[in-house]
Amino acid sequence: MKQAVRNYLVFLWRCGRLAFDGDWRYYTWMGVLSVFCLLGINAYAKQFAGGLGVTGMSDEVSWGVYIANFTFLVGVAAAAVMMVIPVYIYNNEELHDLVIFGELLAVAAILMCLAFVTVDLGRPDRFWHLIPGIGQFNFPASMLSWDVLVLNGYLLLNVHICGYLLYCRYRGQAPAKWFYIPFVFIAIVWAISIHTVTAFLYVGLGGRPFWNSAIVGPRFLASAFTAGPALIILAMQVVRRVTAYTPGDETERLHGTKGEGSQPPKSRAAALDDLELLVRHLAEMASVPKELRQTILAGAMVLDTKAGDVLLRQGATETETFFVLKGRVVVRREEGGRFRITRSLGPGEQFGEISALAGTPRTGTAIVEEPALILRLPAGSLRKLMTAPKMNKVIRSRMSERLLITDRALMTLRSIVQVSMLINVFLLVNEVFKEFYSGNLHVASAKYLYLGLHGHHALVPWIWTAIAFNLVAMVLLVLPVSRSLKWLNLTCVLCIVGIWIEKGMGLVIPGFIPTPLGQMVEYSPSLNEALVCFGIWAFGLLCYTIFLRMSVPILQGRLSKANEGQPELGVSGAGAR
Amino acid sequence: MPTPTSNPHASDRPTPDGLSRRSFLRSSAVVASGLAALAASLAPLRHLNDFPTVDQFLQKYYKELTPEEMKKVLARIEDEVEKQYGLRPHIRDLKPKSGVEFVYALNLTRCIGCRKCVHACVGENNQSRDPEVQYIRVVRLPHGSLDLEKAEHNYNPEQVPEKGYFYMPVQCQQCKNPPCVKVCPVHATWQEADGITVIDYNWCIGCRYCAAACPFWARHFNFSKPSIPKDRLNLDMAYLGNRPRRQGVMEKCHFCVQRTRVGRYPACVEVCPVGARKFGNILDPESEVSYILRTKRVFIQLKEELGTSPRFFYYFDV
Numbered sequence: 001m002k003q004a005v006r007n008y009l010v011f012l013w014r015c016g017r018l019a020f021d022g023d024w025r026y027y028t029w030m031g032v033l034s035v036f037c038l039l040g041i042n043a044y045a046k047q048f049a050g051g052l053g054v055t056g057m058s059d060e061v062s063w064g065v066y067i068a069n070f071t072f073l074v075g076v077a078a079a080a081v082m083m084v085i086p087v088y089i090y091n092n093e094e095l096h097d098l099v100i101f102g103e104l105l106a107v108a109a110i111l112m113c114l115a116f117v118t119v120d121l122g123r124p125d126r127f128w129h130l131i132p133g134i135g136q137f138n139f140p141a142s143m144l145s146w147d148v149l150v151l152n153g154y155l156l157l158n159v160h161i162c163g164y165l166l167y168c169r170y171r172g173q174a175p176a177k178w179f180y181i182p183f184v185f186i187a188i189v190w191a192i193s194i195h196t197v198t199a200f201l202y203v204g205l206g207g208r209p210f211w212n213s214a215i216v217g218p219r220f221l222a223s224a225f226t227a228g229p230a231l232i233i234l235a236m237q238v239v240r241r242v243t244a245y246t247p248g249d250e251t252e253r254l255h256g257t258k259g260e261g262s263q264p265p266k267s268r269a270a271a272l273d274d275l276e277l278l279v280r281h282l283a284e285m286a287s288v289p290k291e292l293r294q295t296i297l298a299g300a301m302v303l304d305t306k307a308g309d310v311l312l313r314q315g316a317t318e319t320e321t322f323f324v325l326k327g328r329v330v331v332r333r334e335e336g337g338r339f340r341i342t343r344s345l346g347p348g349e350q351f352g353e354i355s356a357l358a359g360t361p362r363t364g365t366a367i368v369e370e371p372a373l374i375l376r377l378p379a380g381s382l383r384k385l386m387t388a389p390k391m392n393k394v395i396r397s398r399m400s401e402r403l404l405i406t407d408r409a410l411m412t413l414r415s416i417v418q419v420s421m422l423i424n425v426f427l428l429v430n431e432v433f434k435e436f437y438s439g440n441l442h443v444a445s446a447k448y449l450y451l452g453l454h455g456h457h458a459l460v461p462w463i464w465t466a467i468a469f470n471l472v473a474m475v476l477l478v479l480p481v482s483r484s485l486k487w488l489n490l491t492c493v494l495c496i497v498g499i500w501i502e503k504g505m506g507l508v509i510p511g512f513i514p515t516p517l518g519q520m521v522e523y524s525p526s527l528n529e530a531l532v533c534f535g536i537w538a539f540g541l542l543c544y545t546i547f548l549r550m551s552v553p554i555l556q557g558r559l560s561k562a563n564e565g566q567p568e569l570g571v572s573g574a575g576a577r
Numbered sequence: 578m579p580t581p582t583s584n585p586h587a588s589d590r591p592t593p594d595g596l597s598r599r600s601f602l603r604s605s606a607v608v609a610s611g612l613a614a615l616a617a618s619l620a621p622l623r624h625l626n627d628f629p630t631v632d633q634f635l636q637k638y639y640k641e642l643t644p645e646e647m648k649k650v651l652a653r654i655e656d657e658v659e660k661q662y663g664l665r666p667h668i669r670d671l672k673p674k675s676g677v678e679f680v681y682a683l684n685l686t687r688c689i690g691c692r693k694c695v696h697a698c699v700g701e702n703n704q705s706r707d708p709e710v711q712y713i714r715v716v717r718l719p720h721g722s723l724d725l726e727k728a729e730h731n732y733n734p735e736q737v738p739e740k741g742y743f744y745m746p747v748q749c750q751q752c753k754n755p756p757c758v759k760v761c762p763v764h765a766t767w768q769e770a771d772g773i774t775v776i777d778y779n780w781c782i783g784c785r786y787c788a789a790a791c792p793f794w795a796r797h798f799n800f801s802k803p804s805i806p807k808d809r810l811n812l813d814m815a816y817l818g819n820r821p822r823r824q825g826v827m828e829k830c831h832f833c834v835q836r837t838r839v840g841r842y843p844a845c846v847e848v849c850p851v852g853a854r855k856f857g858n859i860l861d862p863e864s865e866v867s868y869i870l871r872t873k874r875v876f877i878q879l880k881e882e883l884g885t886s887p888r889f890f891y892y893f894d895v
Contacts, residue, residue, distance in 0.1 A: 122783015207792025
């Protein structure tokens with residue numbers, strides 16, 4: 001027990017150290033975010049002292065850009081499930097390594113949501129009135145009390161799932177299914193619920209006809225499943241980019257001075273003793289009976305390698321599998337002239353099994369990092385080995401332990417964004433038709449939003465920008481052009497900005513204009529209010545950057561319990577300093 | 578004994594936990610400047626004028642206060658008001674009387690739009706003059722229409738009434754089915770037995786969800802610290818009524834609980850120069866409001882279709 005706590009603290013300590021370690025790009029990015037955070041804190045301090053009067057809000061428009069951002073970000077958080085559903089329900093392997101990034105984004109988004117509702121409170125010192133059991137919790141009557149429950153619950157669920165999976169990966173253990181799979185399924189339902197509840201916050205208000213419409217909930221989900229995965233597409237490309245290095249710096253170290261064309265490593269036929277060596281690092285191997293071990297040895301070789309030796313090459317179509325018996329191997333992947341480490345392997349771990357089992361070309365190049373002893377098995381031997389149930393399980397579970405972020409995964413996300421955007425635009429058309437065709441008195445807010453009313457039209461340029469962005473994004477998504485990453489990035493930016501406007505400013509503000517007594521009072525955020533918003537966004541990005549900074553090396557296998565106590569060299573993929 | 582710095586190489590030697598002296602100094606400098614920047618960014622908090630005291634912070638919910646605790650709270654609030662305004666108020670915790678359900682009736686034929694009720698209300702209920710908070714909004718409507726889209730809020734003629742218009746004062750409608758109460762996440766607002774929806778100003782967290790929910794724009798928020806001229810303070814106060822509010826909480830018309838629960842009329846009823854405002858107990862068949870609702874052929878509940886069932890009725894003299 002004591003040891004377990006110690007291990008966990010060491011894990012947290014090492015992760016924490018990483019957050020403060022990086023190259024100049026990392027420091028610059030974090031520095032800029034910190035400055036924005038401080039500006040935001042300063043602006044909030046002013047608001048805390050002077051009251052919400054320092055914002056642009058008024059009795060007439062009593063919610064503003066804080067709640068708008070909150071609404072948008074709940075959607076982003078909910079969209080994390082769009083990564084989870086394909087992986088856990090449809091067993092999509094391509095998205096497997098993105099699940100954790102999606103959930104970490106959800107955690108960052110929920111933290112931002114909580115910050116946005118907190119800065120919107122008139123009396124933040126009374127937050128404890130909201131705590132069930134201590135305060136007075138108006139549950140289930142108030143939708144806001146539902147929101148408190150579902151948001152905090154969703155935060156806990158995601159922190160648990162991500163934290164547990166990352167810690168297991170760090171320790172090199174297979175996660176216990178009962179300890180996270182049930183939570184994954186709860187989180188799927190929960191994600192839908194956080195966004196539905198947030199929609200109901202508006203839908204439930206009979207006195208505000210602009211919100212009191214059954215289509216708001218479905219629209220929220222559609223727009224969330226557009227903007228969320230779009231954000232993940234962008235974030236994943238940033239991760240790919242910053243964890244990659246161009247040939248010339250780190251490759252030199254990996255390849256050594258001899259280059260790749262040097263003589264092949266010394267090899268010999270494998271013997272039973274070599275399998276014994278494997279048992280030491282791979283306990284499941286012990287379950288393999290002696291007769292089976294004997295048959296596996298047919299064609300098996302042991303390679304005695306030195307740093308820089310290349311064991312397999314990306315794109316090659318061989319079918320051997322490798323097990324590390326001693327030493328260390330990294331697998332790197334080339335994308336457009338850049339290299340990125342997808343895995344780092346120590347004794348007992350395998351690589352090359354995907355090509356062996358699926359017959360697909362190698363997804364990366366494996367290079368020896370520290371002098372290593374490698375067991376090489378032909379594809380037939382691997383299949384035989386996997387007839388032992390325990391081996392089958394461990395090999396299969398390790399197949400997903402890599403940080404590929406393939407283009408195919410991004411394209412899967414693209415098709416999610418595509419479908420969601422089509423539904424989103426369709427629902428928008430429904431809403432606009434209902435508002436304007438019937439033309440009853442309740443159309444006032446919609447008129448104000450889309451056309452302007454009684455000479456007031458502050459939101460008109462915004463909403464048409466949003467509609468234009470959404471439509472252009474929709475067309476781009478339907479066309480094959482968005483299969484190119486450059487166009488896909490543009491499309492994602494259009495989706496995110498368009499939906500931010502449509503769902504934030506375009507939903508929250510017009511609900512208040514005109515007032516229930518027919519008065520036209522417009523709203524625009526004050527500078528102080530904008531600074532608070534920028535501060536919270538910077539805080540969220542800061543959190544997400546730190547989460548990625550910690551999780552990427554863990555997923556690559558470069559930060560693990562096995563290398564505890566060793567100097568943290570090369571953990572930062574970009575070759576820190 | 579030589580200090581470690583006397584050796585030029587010692588400063589780069591890793592300490593047991595892997596930190597060299599130089600990197601330790603650098604980290605300390607970063608942490609120190611970060612803390613300094615944080616402190617600087619928090620500087621506006623020096624102007625904090627409404628920081629809660631421990632007693633205020635820990636004050637219990639209205640419905641959970643025992644009579645003794647309530648006494649203490651009332652005394653404390655009287656002290657607070659006295660400290661701020663230099664005058665000692667008398668604050669009571671007035672409970673609803675049984676057999677009473679208050680109802681308001683407003684004669685739209687008579688109302689001339691003079692806004693005297695607005696001013697009387699501001700004075701009676703210690704509403705903030707800067708920024709302005711008012712419970713009653715009088716709107717001007719063209720003859721023949723109750724469409725609030727056509728309402729003029731800022732009418733300002735030489736003389737009222739104006740030809741071709743009528744006037745409609747709107748305030749809290751004291752709904753039987755109040756959406757504001759339903760949405761409040763902390764039960765800070767509720768409907769009392771005599772039909773008045775009240776707010777515990779010391780429990781409200783200022784989320785303004787009730788303001789979004791109210792179809793009558795009756796709930797008003799203290800976006801900044803309220804200010805009332807010292808000589809205008811109404812010292813006859815009720816806990817759930819007109820005691821001064823603090824920054825960041827909601828307030829609304831409460832049918833002048835400090836008056837009506839001791840048998841007086843609300844300030845707006847008393848001040849109305851044309852007798853357009855009628856107020857009373859609907860459970861008493863002899864009351865004026867009972868008579869009006871029994872005999873008038875047409876009376877209107879504003880936004881009746883929303884089903885909030887207001888206790889505020891508009892009627893005409895015909």
